[in-house]
Amino acid sequence: MKDAANDMNFQREEEAKRIAYLIGGYLKQTLSEAEHDELDEWVGANDDNMRLFEELTDPRAIKKHFDTYKEPRLKRVYRQIEQNLKKTENPKGKKQETARILRYSIAATLLLLTGTLVFFWMNSKKDQQGTKVNTKQDLAAGGNKATLRLINGKTIDLSAAKNGLIDSSEGTDVLKTAEGQLSYENIHEAGKGSHILSTPAGGQYAVTLPDGTRVWLNASSSLKYPIAFAENERVVELQGEGYFEVNKIALSDSHGWPFIVKLREGTRVEVTGTHFNVNSYEDEESIETALLEGKVDLVSRGKGETRQNLKPGDLGKVAASGKISVVSNTDTSMAVAWKNGKFQFKDATIEEVMRQVCRWYDATVEYQAKPTYHFNATTIYRSEPLSKLLDVLAATEQVHFTVKGRNIIVTK
Numbered sequence: 099m100k101d102a103a104n105d106m107n108f109q110r111e112e113e114a115k116r117i118a119y120l121i122g123g124y125l126k127q128t129l130s131e132a133e134h135d136e137l138d139e140w141v142g143a144n145d146d147n148m149r150l151f152e153e154l155t156d157p158r159a160i161k162k163h164f165d166t167y168k169e170p171r172l173k174r175v176y177r178q179i180e181q182n183l184k185k186t187e188n189p190k191g192k193k194q195e196t197a198r199i200l201r202y203s204i205a206a207t208l209l210l211l212t213g214t215l216v217f218f219w220m221n222s223k224k225d226q227q228g229t230k231v232n233t234k235q236d237l238a239a240g241g242n243k244a245t246l247r248l249i250n251g252k253t254i255d256l257s258a259a260k261n262g263l264i265d266s267s268e269g270t271d272v273l274k275t276a277e278g279q280l281s282y283e284n285i286h287e288a289g290k291g292s293h294i295l296s297t298p299a300g301g302q303y304a305v306t307l308p309d310g311t312r313v314w315l316n317a318s319s320s321l322k323y324p325i326a327f328a329e330n331e332r333v334v335e336l337q338g339e340g341y342f343e344v345n346k347i348a349l350s351d352s353h354g355w356p357f358i359v360k361l362r363e364g365t366r367v368e369v370t371g372t373h374f375n376v377n378s379y380e381d382e383e384s385i386e387t388a389l390l391e392g393k394v395d396l397v398s399r400g401k402g403e404t405r406q407n408l409k410p411g412d413l414g415k416v417a418a419s420g421k422i423s424v425v426s427n428t429d430t431s432m433a434v435a436w437k438n439g440k441f442q443f444k445d446a447t448i449e450e451v452m453r454q455v456c457r458w459y460d461a462t463v464e465y466q467a468k469p470t471y472h473f474n475a476t477t478i479y480r481s482e483p484l485s486k487l488l489d490v491l492a493a494t495e496q497v498h499f500t501v502k503g504r505n506i507i508v509t510k
Contacts, residue, residue, distance in 0.1 A: 309327055312343040
């Protein structure tokens, strides 16, 4: 029995150290893709893990408690935690609150491994019961919803269409290959004209274009593309947000077949074969292009044409003035979290958060008071109902929500 208890204690200590290592790596942006996945799996396992992660990665909470706890004291606390972990039963024979001790251990281990101060989540949440979200009617998450407008003006509701051939009237076969996926076969090269794929608020969809390029559309977005691309270039038009995996095709002269994404305000992205995400929503302050692999040219039309080459890891931003700025070595997983079915926020304002929330849950927002707090969260799944997402945000105790119909009221 004693050996079994020791083994259990050891496993708890090792789990705490591992989670602390992963959270520390997240804060320092040093995690590998596999480690990111491991952390995502742990965070998504239950609500407690999700809220703990939110607390441990909140820069304002870290700064606030940095003045409260000093290194020598935290080392003493850590030694005390180690002692507590060795006690699996109290004098009456009842089991300790092992989950609570584990959370303490993660927090203390994180401090010692990374030098980042973390306050103890369970103490701050000990007396907190219930939710900070007042809602009489929950809102379901968005899903695979879109319409396809054909050259002849006919509009097809893809949500209602059955899998298989949905149109061939223009000489090219249009297929709904699976839920949320569209593709083209038997391309009629002489075909002229364009299709428009549009997602509503609360919708998303993916399409494989006639050239083999794959595009994922986020909510409230549209993509206009020809059913047969021109011989010298491939041109599409995007409104909203889309993730592109461009099929690299060489022309007879060995040069790549250019792929151009036209955006609002005369901005465009030029590529030959690459993976990138473009956020071009009208209500965002700038147009953002995040490059995952390959290379792209970001082109804007402000006072004259400006061109900026991006390399993998770059986040290119085009301001309303047309000025281009580039942030290098970014965590591109943040930009494509939506495509992978997640919400991810890093130092995000309430306005930035709520724009994403409203698009996905087809909701509106009303600010009765705007918190100045910046939010940090990973692995909040887009499949969750609205109330669960708002619960996580409200757990920071910096914001409250009331949901009335499809309207979200924000207060401090």
